[in-house]
Amino acid sequence: MDKTLENIEKYLFWAVIVLFPVIVLPVFPNAYTTPKLILLAFGVGLILLVKAARILTSQKLDLFTGKFDFPVLLLMASYIASAIMRTPNKMEAFFLPGTATLMIAGALFYFLLNQSTETKKDISIPFLISGLVVAVVSALSIGGVLGKLPGVPELLKDTAFTTLGGNLPAFLYLIFLVPIALGLVVADDGIVKKTFSAICLFIITLGVAANLYNILPGKANFPKTPGLANSWSIAIDTLKVSPILGAGPANYITAFDLYKPLSYNSSANWTLRFSAGENFYLTALTEVGLLGFAALILLVVAVYRTVQKEVSERKLVGWGFAAEPNLVTLIVVMVLLAIFGSDFVLVLPLFAYLAVNTKTNKLTLNFQAQSGEGVQKFASALPSFLVALPVVLATLTFGFFATKAIAAEVTFKNAINAVNKNDGTAAYNLLTSAIKQNSLVDRYHASFSQVNFAIANTMAQKPEGQEVSEQEKTTITTLIQQSISEGKAAVALNPSRADNWSLLGSLYRSIMAFAEGSDQYAVQAYTQAIALNPLDANLRISLGGVYYAMGDYDNAIDAFKMAVMTKSDYANTRYNLAVAYREKGEIEKAITEMANVLSLIDKDSQDYTTAKAELDALEAKKPVAKQTTTAEESGTLTTPQPTTESAIEPPIELPAESAPEVSPTPVTEPTPPTVEQ
Numbered sequence: 001m002d003k004t005l006e007n008i009e010k011y012l013f014w015a016v017i018v019l020f021p022v023i024v025l026p027v028f029p030n031a032y033t034t035p036k037l038i039l040l041a042f043g044v045g046l047i048l049l050v051k052a053a054r055i056l057t058s059q060k061l062d063l064f065t066g067k068f069d070f071p072v073l074l075l076m077a078s079y080i081a082s083a084i085m086r087t088p089n090k091m092e093a094f095f096l097p098g099t100a101t102l103m104i105a106g107a108l109f110y111f112l113l114n115q116s117t118e119t120k121k122d123i124s125i126p127f128l129i130s131g132l133v134v135a136v137v138s139a140l141s142i143g144g145v146l147g148k149l150p151g152v153p154e155l156l157k158d159t160a161f162t163t164l165g166g167n168l169p170a171f172l173y174l175i176f177l178v179p180i181a182l183g184l185v186v187a188d189d190g191i192v193k194k195t196f197s198a199i200c201l202f203i204i205t206l207g208v209a210a211n212l213y214n215i216l217p218g219k220a221n222f223p224k225t226p227g228l229a230n231s232w233s234i235a236i237d238t239l240k241v242s243p244i245l246g247a248g249p250a251n252y253i254t255a256f257d258l259y260k261p262l263s264y265n266s267s268a269n270w271t272l273r274f275s276a277g278e279n280f281y282l283t284a285l286t287e288v289g290l291l292g293f294a295a296l297i298l299l300v301v302a303v304y305r306t307v308q309k310e311v312s313e314r315k316l317v318g319w320g321f322a323a324e325p326n327l328v329t330l331i332v333v334m335v336l337l338a339i340f341g342s343d344f345v346l347v348l349p350l351f352a353y354l355a356v357n358t359k360t361n362k363l364t365l366n367f368q369a370q371s372g373e374g375v376q377k378f379a380s381a382l383p384s385f386l387v388a389l390p391v392v393l394a395t396l397t398f399g400f401f402a403t404k405a406i407a408a409e410v411t412f413k414n415a416i417n418a419v420n421k422n423d424g425t426a427a428y429n430l431l432t433s434a435i436k437q438n439s440l441v442d443r444y445h446a447s448f449s450q451v452n453f454a455i456a457n458t459m460a461q462k463p464e465g466q467e468v469s470e471q472e473k474t475t476i477t478t479l480i481q482q483s484i485s486e487g488k489a490a491v492a493l494n495p496s497r498a499d500n501w502s503l504l505g506s507l508y509r510s511i512m513a514f515a516e517g518s519d520q521y522a523v524q525a526y527t528q529a530i531a532l533n534p535l536d537a538n539l540r541i542s543l544g545g546v547y548y549a550m551g552d553y554d555n556a557i558d559a560f561k562m563a564v565m566t567k568s569d570y571a572n573t574r575y576n577l578a579v580a581y582r583e584k585g586e587i588e589k590a591i592t593e594m595a596n597v598l599s600l601i602d603k604d605s606q607d608y609t610t611a612k613a614e615l616d617a618l619e620a621k622k623p624v625a626k627q628t629t630t631a632e633e634s635g636t637l638t639t640p641q642p643t644t645e646s647a648i649e650p651p652i653e654l655p656a657e658s659a660p661e662v663s664p665t666p667v668t669e670p671t672p673p674t675v676e677q
Helices: 002-021 031-057 067-084 089-094 099-113 117-121 123-141 167-173 178-185 191-214 230-240 252-259 261-267 281-315 318-323 327-337 343-355 376-419 422-437 444-462 470-492 498-510 518-532 537-551 551-567 571-584 587-600 606-619
Strands: 060-065 360-364
Touching: 002 031, 002 099, 002 117, 002 123, 002 343, 031 060, 031 099, 031 343, 031 376, 031 571, 031 606, 060 376, 060 422, 067 089, 067 099, 067 281, 089 099, 099 117, 117 498, 123 178, 123 191, 123 261, 167 178, 167 327, 167 343, 178 191, 230 252, 230 261, 230 281, 252 281, 252 518, 281 327, 281 343, 327 343, 376 422, 376 444, 376 470, 422 444, 444 470, 444 498, 444 537, 498 518, 498 537, 518 537, 537 551, 571 587, 571 606, 587 606
Parallel strands: none
Antiparallel strands: 060 360
């Protein structure tokens, strides 16, 4: 029986390794990351259950300890502690993006693989099989063959499609497999394995070259990164606030918004926000602080000492390292993690090859029942149950709650599909169901808030000559109140995320025409969003737009001036400032800012024509007609709009609970440096 369970355990390890980089399921909003995380977590859970069954049947536990155990255990503990104590929304830490679960599952994979010495011997084979699939799919996709197959899903039609979600992750996954295949070709004596390894080496190398070509500078898929200096600055500023545990797993984007330096707004990527740093180590330093970073340093030191020992004992130099492909593979993985931020795809190889490269010491705990009958025999067998039962209960409990979360994510994906089909009723019902299945995900509440408002807005848009009926007004009021309630729920679940406050601000701003008090609520929400993302020029433009719509031109000018300070070469900030000056009657200042706008935009663009007309009118001191064209019609310059007339009379009265619950001690907003005007 134990041999059968041992084989099942081995095949489970193989299945996780082979399927992890390959599995893609469009039933989730993220078709790449989510199924891989689920596979790893549930795969580890099944291996734990088999391990528990082996303890019960053999009534003994073989423990294998290795030199990497303490750093791995410390790293896992840092992610657990930081997720519990620092990440505001635990669902982000443990489900999506699930950084904490990824690292916990990876660490458990290491410990479990360490207990299976026979499985470790052949661990390279499933990795090479997975690499073959990734390489072949990449080649077919890049060559345009995959997209021409009949009936393939839309995501497979993209020439940049890979099973890992992009050319960079595919490149990273394939490049670490090269030393494995090369080592087996050089060192293995079996003709079958040598031939298989040679074929793998050829195909994987082609996959590496194809994906590398697609991410070279100048190519459409050239990876965009936050930059090493910016990542370092964000990490250091995060440590000033929380040195031991960092910002929390899956909370990098919050730290990025809050601590990115002003110089970032001068880069070509200034409109982008990143959920990971320039490399894995800086991301870990930011998310799990000095505790997690110390674990990584200990791990690097332990690997370095292993290399030193192998070099001194076996005198490995040059091609001699090919005889130790497992050690070379581990080094390559750790180096890749130090260069790139795409850590997700390399986590499983990291922990797997840590286990393969550690020499273990065996300790056997014997629970074998002694001779005797009845109570005596049961008592002697009890220790095996006490060891196995907590493992079984913990695994099954995790499986129960994880299944509910997965079902909610599938429902949410169906809601997104309904929105894309403009089926508001289906989207409404599906989002209601998703929230019932898992009410702790702020993304669900934020989306439901937007759907409620979209339905209300559609109902309020009547053809000329028609009025909103009393029943429709009641429905619209309910939908708007529900929209605000769901927006506030998103904020409550993740109050440190600027996006949630920005959404709430946009909701209040949208109902200013027919909901009394919403203008002040919009100001409060946008102010809090700016406190959490102080260098976002567009947030400051939005706040200025609220003041402009209220007719408060002094505060509008102040907001737009602050936007200019955060991004002085952004034409839209200066354009809005010029319009605000114009409305206040400060024509000379308006002319100066409009001239600055013209210096920042292409002379052949529609934006230039718009700004030039404004400037000519200002110089002639003529009144300028209010802009009514959309951004698509007039270009990228957007004019702040006054409050429009409401189709709903009398105005809706928002209940007191509609006000945003702004913290009495909001995050301190850094003061942007002075910019020459």
